[in-house]
Every structure is written in C-alpha cells, then in structure tokens.
Amino acid sequence: IWPSKAKNALASMRSYLRLNHAGRTLVFLDAKTVLPTPLAMRGVRFRLPLSRPEAERGVVFVQPGFAYFLRREIAPEEAQFLDSQGRPLLVEVTTVREEIETFLGPQTVDFQAFDLGHWLREQGVRPDDSLLVTIEDWERGVFRLEYEPAQEQRQDEIARQDRELADLLFELLESKRYERVFGMEAIPTAYARLSDPGGYPGNHWLQVVYDDARIRYDGSAICYSDFRSPLERMLEGDRPIPQQSFSPAQGRQVYRFKAALKYRSGLWRQIEIQGKQTLADFDRILRDAFEHDTYDHMGGFWRRIRRGKGRRFREVELGDINPWGEGSGAEVQIAGLGLQPGDELKYVYDFGDWIEHRLTLEEIVEPEAGGQYPRITAQNKPRYRYCETCKAEGRQSRATWICIECSNEQQRQVLVCEECLSRDHEDHFADKILY
Ligand SMILES: [Zn+2]
Ligand SMILES: [Zn+2]
Known part of the structure; x- marks a missing residue:
C-alpha cells in the first residue's frame, strides 16, 4: 500500500x-x-415462471432464469436450495436434451437444469406456475424457494x-x-x-x-430496442424503419422544421413538409434550400434522441437517399416518425464531405388551402458580400462564388459574381456562396 x-x-x-x-x-x-x-443481493426476490418442459420433467433450467442471480464463480452443482421453511432441499444438477429450431435447422441441445422433481411434484406442479426465489446468500449461492400456483398471482x-x-x-x-x-x-x-x-x-x-x-x-x-450491432446489421441487411401509422388528416398536417448547418448555425432555412411526404421529398427540398447538388452524392437522415435530461444524444439511423430519390429512407413518411415539437433530426449531405445539418421540429400545423409542399418559408437574414472585380470597376454586384484556386493562391477569400467568374476564372475550381 x-x-x-x-x-x-x-x-x-x-x-x-x-x-x-x-x-x-x-x-x-x-x-x-x-x-x-x-x-445488496441478500433477500432480493425474483420470479421464475415454469415452462411446460420444466413442469413435465420436474426441473428448472439454470439458464436463463438464474442468469446474474447465481454468480458466475459458482458452479450449478454448488448452488443450494431451501424450502419456504428454510429446510434444505436435495437438488441434483441434470442435463435435459431438447430439440430446438435454429436457423441451421432443428438441433439437439443439452440444457443444464436443477432437478427439483420430488419437491415440485409435492407442490402439484403445472406449467405457468412460478417459483418465488429469495437470494439467501449471494456469495455461496443459497436460494429459498416458494411455490406459487398461477391462479394465486397478484397481477x-x-x-x-x-x-x-x-x-x-x-x-x-x-x-x-x-x-x-x-x-x-x-x-x-x-x-x-x-x-x-x-x-x-x-x-x-x-x-x-x-x-x-x-x-x-x-x-x-x-x-x-432500436440498437443494432454490426453483426445484426450484417445478418439482417437493410431493415425497414419501424413507422407509426397515421390518419389521412395527420398525413396532411404540416411539419415546420428549422434546418441549420451544424457548423454555421446562423445559416438556416425554415422548411414545411407534410406528414404524408417522405424523407426523399425532404432530402430534395434540403438540397434546394442549401444549394447542394441534386445530381450527385447521397443524403442521409438520423433521429437524435435525448438521453436522460442532459445534452447527450444518441442517434438512430433512418435511412439514406440517393440523387434519384431512392434508398433505404426514401419511403419513410414524416408523420410515421412520431415526432413532437422540439424533436431533432440530423441530415447529412455527401457522405464524403459530410455536411451536417440539424433539423428541429418547431411545430405541427394545419395545411394552408392550396399550399404546395414541401416549401421553404423563411431563412436567416443574409449578410451579402460583393464581387471584388466589379467593385474595382466601380459597380456593386452580389458575390455568388468563391474562387477556391485564387483564394488558395492569394491566401484570402476571392469572391466574385457569376459574370466575373465565367469571364476571369474560367476553368478555376469555385464554390457557390450560400447566404
Ligand atoms: Zn463581378
Ligand atoms: Zn480564380
């Protein structure tokens, strides 16, 4: 020490x-x-329901009933049992052979079981009755058993x-x-x-x-419950996203989202989409709203679920959408997600560049008569920047492009309008400026 x-x-x-x-x-x-x-475990009680094979053979399977109650360091042979009066029961460990269905076909499996035959028959054992088990001694694996017929259960x-x-x-x-x-x-x-x-x-x-x-x-x-391990993903492949059913009226309702870039949250768009519309529709309008290409790259949606009360979230994949509006999420309908105001989704455009957006549901409202959905209904107040070439020539025109090549070369942002870009920066690599 x-x-x-x-x-x-x-x-x-x-x-x-x-x-x-x-x-x-x-x-x-x-x-x-x-x-x-x-x-902590002394005196804890738990219920063991008796299955038909157990009742018929007068045994109790060791697993899964005793999992975590009989500690792993104790072999089943070392476990001890008492009746409700505290008298020791003579219990042997036996092996029960069962035919079970597996994905490789029927198989014979040996199960370890506690043979309580004599005592169980004394109780008039029937399937669906239970044993009420008290942990008397966790360290030594001592359990007290009480028998409870099904009709005496206090539901x-x-x-x-x-x-x-x-x-x-x-x-x-x-x-x-x-x-x-x-x-x-x-x-x-x-x-x-x-x-x-x-x-x-x-x-x-x-x-x-x-x-x-x-x-x-x-x-x-x-x-x-919605967690899937990598192995489960491999075995099951794309699994349909569980969706809630909804009425035609709910399908017409309008979900108003605030969509913002994760790393430039000042850049946002308010988007309205109807409950019956899909993530493919959502993907399309998000591409328009943030001026992403509509002919290249994948988009993907996740649901962000708050864990506990803090600022920790977990994410559940909802599916992806390719530029043709197909993909695992394409058919998922907005109303089927069961979202409430305040709930968040994550949208990623381009799994290479990984441009992440946060979509917060602001409210659910009734549709406007004759309204066309989805639509962009508001956006951040733009802070425009101006074309440097035009400015040098005494004109003011809005910059819509940043020339990446000139910017890198000159170590400053070279912002130009469409006209100047095609005239002076032909063949240069440029990015559209989003306001
Ligand atoms: Zn210009
Ligand atoms: Zn240039």
Whole structure:
C-alpha cells in the first residue's frame, strides 16, 4: 500500500470502483451509495415462471432464469436450495436434451437444469406456475424457494413491480456513456434499487425487458430496442424503419422544421413538409434550400434522441437517399416518425464531405388551402458580400462564388459574381456562396 499520487484521489478511486467493480463486487444504489454485492443481493426476490418442459420433467433450467442471480464463480452443482421453511432441499444438477429450431435447422441441445422433481411434484406442479426465489446468500449461492400456483398471482402488484424494474433498467441505460449496460451490472443494480427488493416479486427481468418497448437484451447487455450491432446489421441487411401509422388528416398536417448547418448555425432555412411526404421529398427540398447538388452524392437522415435530461444524444439511423430519390429512407413518411415539437433530426449531405445539418421540429400545423409542399418559408437574414472585380470597376454586384484556386493562391477569400467568374476564372475550381 502506498499513498495515491492522483490529483483528485477520491474521484479516481470512484471511477476505479465504477469501472472494475460495478456488478462484480459492488452495487451502486445511487451515484453516491455503494454496497458490497452480497449485502445488496441478500433477500432480493425474483420470479421464475415454469415452462411446460420444466413442469413435465420436474426441473428448472439454470439458464436463463438464474442468469446474474447465481454468480458466475459458482458452479450449478454448488448452488443450494431451501424450502419456504428454510429446510434444505436435495437438488441434483441434470442435463435435459431438447430439440430446438435454429436457423441451421432443428438441433439437439443439452440444457443444464436443477432437478427439483420430488419437491415440485409435492407442490402439484403445472406449467405457468412460478417459483418465488429469495437470494439467501449471494456469495455461496443459497436460494429459498416458494411455490406459487398461477391462479394465486397478484397481477396488479406484478404489473407495478414490472414498471418499476423496467424504469430502473431504462434509467441505468440512459446514464451510461455507451449505449449498453452489461447484464452483470444491470440486473443486480436494478433489483437492489427496487423500493422493496424483498417484496412480492414481479415478472422475471427477461420478461420485463421483453415487454418494454424501450429496451432489449442482446444476450449479454441491455441496450436500446432500436440498437443494432454490426453483426445484426450484417445478418439482417437493410431493415425497414419501424413507422407509426397515421390518419389521412395527420398525413396532411404540416411539419415546420428549422434546418441549420451544424457548423454555421446562423445559416438556416425554415422548411414545411407534410406528414404524408417522405424523407426523399425532404432530402430534395434540403438540397434546394442549401444549394447542394441534386445530381450527385447521397443524403442521409438520423433521429437524435435525448438521453436522460442532459445534452447527450444518441442517434438512430433512418435511412439514406440517393440523387434519384431512392434508398433505404426514401419511403419513410414524416408523420410515421412520431415526432413532437422540439424533436431533432440530423441530415447529412455527401457522405464524403459530410455536411451536417440539424433539423428541429418547431411545430405541427394545419395545411394552408392550396399550399404546395414541401416549401421553404423563411431563412436567416443574409449578410451579402460583393464581387471584388466589379467593385474595382466601380459597380456593386452580389458575390455568388468563391474562387477556391485564387483564394488558395492569394491566401484570402476571392469572391466574385457569376459574370466575373465565367469571364476571369474560367476553368478555376469555385464554390457557390450560400447566404
Ligand atoms: Zn463581378
Ligand atoms: Zn480564380
């Protein structure tokens, strides 16, 4: 042991604990309260629903029911079980062979299971009944079992517990820097944070996650339901973007967006587009509004979703549009995105130069009679600049081009009008000036 040399020893200790121990040996009850996992998990109760194969064979599969409740360092053979009176149950670990459907066809898989046959038959086991499991000793893997027939389930209490657990898991995910939280950390933390961890248990967390539209479990971590790993992208390819259904009246409604360049936010356009119109229509009007080429380069849309309450966002891809108005996002309709005023989209023109725009929905209004959509309805007040060639000749004309070649050569901005550009800068590489 030696004294810490860190500038802020406490902060570095905290982050060390968070990174190396969260979920393994420690549970963060909140940002400031830490408990050793064995203490946090003692008395936690969870529900194990019995499937038909389990009820018929008198067994309980080790996975996935005991995932994160039976810590990985303990072999199933070492786990111990007590009945509701605290009497030890004699439980053997057995192997159950099941035929399952995989994408390679039917396969025979061996599952490890706890053989509770004698005790389960005493309870009059039937499928859909549950075991209510209390963690008596996390470190040694000791569990107390109570049997609950399906008809005795208290549905209201289960629903309330499920909501609380789902919200805790979602909040935990929202607080994470990356867009996932490993089950090893998430499950003990969420259960320990329940207002009554030892109370009547709701559904198993797998069921809770499955039923919640915000999150999903990918086999090792909780992530956002719309998150797709690179492998999933590879296997599934382009997947249609989930869209909400909307009425014809909603389809006619007008979505008023403020579109601005990310790095020149003073340059903006107000754009109105109807709910029934598509991202291809949006792409087209954005190209017009910001004077991007309409015959070259891709455009792409993302949805920006705020995480928690701060200024952190995550992005969900909505699809791309090629210059012919085709692409994975082409058919996506604005109203189908379920946007509310204040919501943000990101639009990128040209995946090479990556010109990024922020599209903020200002309001949703009724269409104007005879109005043509989409349309540009307002823009920033332009600060015009003038052609230097004309100025030298005593005329004032608006500069519409910057000659890149002359600018580079002279190390200053060479701004000219269309006429002077074609006369004096023929064959020079030039960019249009956007006001
Ligand atoms: Zn000129
Ligand atoms: Zn030039």
